[in-house]
Amino acid sequence: MFKKLFITLFIALFFITGFSANASEEVNVYSYRQPFLVEPLFTQFTEQTGIKVNVVFAKEGMAERLAREGKYSPADILLTTDISRLIELRDKDLVQAVNSSVLSSAIPKQYQAQDNTWFALTTRVRNIYSAKRLGKIDINYEDLADEKYKGRVCTRSGKHPYTVALVASMISEHGETYTLDWLKKVKNNLARKPQGSDRAQVQAIHQNLCDISLGNSYYFGKMLKDDKQKVWADEVYINFPNQKNRGAHINISGVAMAKYAPNVKNAQxxxxxxxxxxxxxxxxxxxxxxxxxxxxAVSKLVASWGSYKADALPLEDIAKNRKTALKLLDQAQFDL
Amino acid sequence: MIALYNSKTWKLSSYIIALVLIVPVVVMLVGGVSASTQLFTHLWQTVLPSYLENTLLLAFWVVVLALFFGVFSAAIITQTNIVFKQQLRWLLLLPLAMPAYLVAYLYTDLFDYAGPVQRGLRAWFGWQSPNDYWFFDIRTLPGAALMLALVLFPYIYMLTRGAFEQQDQNLIRASRLLGLTAKQSFFKVALPLARPAIAVSASLVLMETLADFATVQYFSVNTLTTAIYDTWLGYGDLGAANALASVLMLLVLFVVLAEQRSRAGLRHQSARPNSKRELMQLSFSQQLIASIFCWALVILGFLLPITLLIIMAVQYSDVAQLSVLLSTGINSLKVSVFAATIAVVIALSLGLYQRLHNDKYRQIPQLISGFGYAIPGTVLAMAMLSTLGPLDHWLNGVAELIGFTAPGLILSGSIFAIVFALVVRFSAIANGTIASGIKQIPRSLDYAPATLGVNLRGSLTKVHLPMLTPAILVAWLLVFVEAMKELPAVLLLRPFNFETLSSQIYQLISDEMLEQGALGAILIVLFGLLPIVLLNKSKEKV
Known part of the structure; x- marks a missing residue:
């Protein structure tokens, strides 16, 4: 009897799962970006075009999944939260070029691939948040290693793509030896082991556990809009680092078309x-x-933070230094 | 020992099932062989020793704490006369419904510098800054160990309690007659008799701990799992990740096998279990301590976290969240029910095969089908894609060859992959529980039906399965609850537009926004409670 039940269950399972949605007008998205960030966009797209958007969200492992799925992968479009992931997709030959004058004319040259394999959709600054109790400060990423911030710096894990990208840009600017030394000194300045999200660091400043933290620009706005998190954000200034020299480190969120996209037209x-x-x-x-x-236009709130100078370092260089950055982070035992 | 039956179909299916379940493990081991030694050298010279040390320390403390919580609460419930025993008996199971990462988040919120506890202390004593006083930091290795132990101890409690309750009281009475005090008799007779159950449940706790990802990540305690993540997703070296995961699995296997070996040859069963128990009569102060111990576990492992969640839900939830919740809830339910049912059927089939069949290697299918438990969810997910991917490609190739349109990724791109992963991962739980249930059936009951001319089917439906009903229910419940909570495998294998409660909550937690997922979190807990309550109602004995 159990055997029969087992067989019946399995057949049922096949029927339920076997026929994944295969309507004619649709587009399939693998997204590193979070649902609440991109769903409003997809809703609007569907309203305008009638094309249904199917999404899988994941924080990690998309490229690996795509590679395993190979030519039968249902994915049309890949959305990422940083440049390294985009380049990784291209380097693993998982994407295809999209020749669209709409895309290439709308996006500044330095924010799209020369071979049309990836396109940036937004830019974000790696800001330094500082406690209001310090007063207005003018700060560089290099200053995070300064003795005067001993025990007062907070950051998320060094392994997070945002941190890795920043470290990669430091390598481009200063070389490996300097960067390793800088990482060790920053680690020495940390108030606590790297942990939590960018928002958690601002919370820690609010708690007076530290004075300085790293965080992406948009989180500041997000926190100000959240009832619970507003009190944290009210305690800090958002600073654009390195304004008197190379400029603030920029990362992008971007998009690429999967190599074996089944719905090329809709994807484009x-x-x-x-x-x-x-x-x-x-x-x-x-x-x-x-x-x-x-x-x-940027939002009113973002505009109120003022304009800033961006680091002109080509994004491809950041991606190129990613693995070296990871190794240096391990060598400095940054997360331990 | 003469085993009785020799069913060819059963034999074949047992080996096939075991083979299917071991495939992802083999894929992982084979993948590990191609690991780059260069990356290993780098990791070994930098971070790996500390990761390894953290892993061992964490595993040690979680198992010790969970044993302490689980065995003593089981003993108190079965052997003593404390008040509210009937209520505590099932209340102690409730922490099982709490995902560890959820409890970790809630307690961090509570005990952090900005949390209500420290705020209250500061207001009361007039302290100004963190330098004015000492307060324990929960985001540490001991903190993580405590969190994990608080939600994992019910495994030990449940199986140990079952063992105590089914013990032959004649043995206990005999020991008392021979002059042992109640306490001595407990430590010298009852406890050793319960050892198989304690060992099985402790190894479950150990494996859960080693595979945990979300809790240690939230507490930023770097373990071997961290290294596996870094090598795979950071350095992009799946081979090295597989190799590390293989090391982790071998570590677990070693512990489990060593334990099994040390109690080889011991067998405890009685044809006429006499379950009428004489309770230890505790003095008032002893009763008080025992009660406080049990209630503290219930409160810390369940009542406090659920209260915090309810407060969050009341403050932050709105009606709009309900419709989203419904569909994610159904998704969670769907994969968990499938996984639990399949895992239990497999465990029964393999467990009874081992017990009843005339095959020199009959324990092998059951043994190897449990290996998957020691693989961290992420690596398992990857192995799943590596296994099902080529199969899908082959199916598509065949379909195209005979003129059909390619059906797409029907295995690796559907919930089949998730359910398969869950079954591979949690078969060990079902196996352990069913196997310890089977051990409780006296050997003589295997032979009796045969002597009376009853065939295999009759023996199964009339004797073994009815006797195993409690074990079946417990096994189903354990896998169901675990599947509800499982995270990494689900995160990586989800088909389109498919969120489960746990994946959604994890995303919110990683942005410090659990408040908005509080309702969903409560739902996971409620689903987890449902079987516990049902079991308790339907059968007081479970």
């Missing part, structure tokens, strides 16, 4: 939609990111 339509003025405005207004398209 979605990519073009994501750089359109309404979509870019949505990124700016609800996510408080910097839109990639020139002429789309």
């Amino acid at each position: 339509a979605l990519m073009e939609f994501l750089v359109s003025k309404p979509a870019q405005a949505l990124y700016a207004q609800t996510n408080m990111e910097y839109p990639i398209r020139e002429g789309v």
Whole structure:
């Protein structure tokens, strides 16, 4: 009897799972970006075009999944939260070039691949948050290693892509030896072991556990809009580092088309939609990111933080130094 | 020992099932062989020794704490006369419904510098800054060990309690007649008799601890799991990740086998279990201590966290969240029910095969089908894609060859992959529970039906399965609850538009926004409670 039950169950399972959605007008997205950030965009896209958007969200492992799925992968579009992931997808030959004048004209040259394999959708700054009790400060990433901040610096894990990208940019600027030394000194300045998200660091400043933290720009806006987190954000200033020299470290969120995308036309339509003025405005207004398209205004709040100078380092260089950055982080035992 | 039956189909299916379940493990081991030694050298010279030390310390403390909580609470409930025993008996199971990462988050919120506890202390004593006083830091290795032990001890409690309750009281009475005090008799007779159950449940706790990812990550305690993540997702070296995971698995296997060896040859069973128990009569102060011990576990492992969640839900939830919750809840339910049912059927089939069949190697299928438990969810997910991916490609190839349109990734891209992963991962739980249930059945009951001319089927349906009902229910419940909480495998294998409660909550937690997922978290806990309550109602004996 159990055997029969077992067999019946298995057959049922096959029927339930076997026929994944295969309607004609749809586009499949693998997204590193979180649901609440991109779902409003997809809703608007579906309203405009009637094309259904199917999504899988994951923080990690998308590239690996895509590689395993190979030519039968249902994925059309890949959304990432940083440049290294995009380059990784291209280097593993998991994406295809998209030749679209809409995309290439809307996005500044340094924020798209020369071979059209990836496109940035928004930019974000790696800011330094500082406690209001310190007063207004002018700070560089290099200053995080300064003795005067001993025991007063907080950051998330060194292994997080945002931190790794920053370290990679330090390598480009200063070389490996300097960067390793810098990492060791920053580690010495930490108030606690690297932990939590960018928001948790601002909370720690609010708690007076530290004075200085690293965090992406849009989190500041997100926190100010959250009832619980507003009190944390009210305790800090958002600073754009290295304004008197190379400029603040920039990362991007971006998009690429999967190599074996089954719905190429719809995928391209979605990519073009994501750089359109309404979509870019949505990124700016609800996510408080910097839109990639020139002429789309940042949100009022973001505008109030003032303009800033961005590091001109080519994004591909950041991706190139990623593995070295990881090794240095291990060598400095940054997370331990 | 003469085993009785020799069913060819059963034999074949047992070996096939075991083979299917071991495939991801083999994929992982084979993948590990290709690991780059260069990366290993780098890791070994930098972070790996500390990771390893953390892993061992964490495993040690979790098992010790969980044993302390679980065995003593089981003893108190079965052997003593404390008040509210009937209530505590099932209340002590409730922490099982709490995912460890959830408890970790809630306690961090509570005991952090900005949390209500420290705020209260500061207001009361007039302290100004963290330098004015000492307060324990929960985001540490001991903190993580405590969190894990608080939600994992019910495994030990449940199986040990079952063992105590099914013990032949004649043995205890005999020991008393021979002059042992109640206490001596407990430590010298009852406790050693319960050793198989304690050992099985402790190894479950050990494996859960080694595979934990979310809790240690939240507490930023770097363990071998961290190294596996870094090598795979950071350095992009799946081979090295597989090698590390293989080391982790071998570590677990070593412990489990060593334990089994040390009690080889011991067998405890009685044809006429006399379950009428004489309770230890505790003095008032002893009763008080015992009660406080049990209630503290219930409160810390369940009542306090659920209260915090309810407060969050009341403050932050709105009606709009309900519709999202419904669909994610159904998804969670679907994969968990499938996984639990399949795992239990497999465990029964393999367990009874081992017990009843005339095959020199009959314990092998059951043994190897449990290996998957020691693989961290992420690596398992990867192994799953490496296994099902090529199978899907082959199926598509065949379909195209005979003129059909390619069906796509029907295995690796559907919930089949998740359910399969859950079964591979949690078969060990079902196996352990069912096996310890089977051990309680006296050997003579295997032979009796045969002597009376009853065939295999009759023996199974009339004798073994009815006697195993409690074990079946417990095994199903354990796998179901675990599947509800499982995270990494689900995160990586999800098909399109498929969120489960745990994946959604994890995403919110990693952005310090659990408040908005409080309702979903409560739902996971409630689903987890449902079987516990049902079991308790339907059968006081479980």
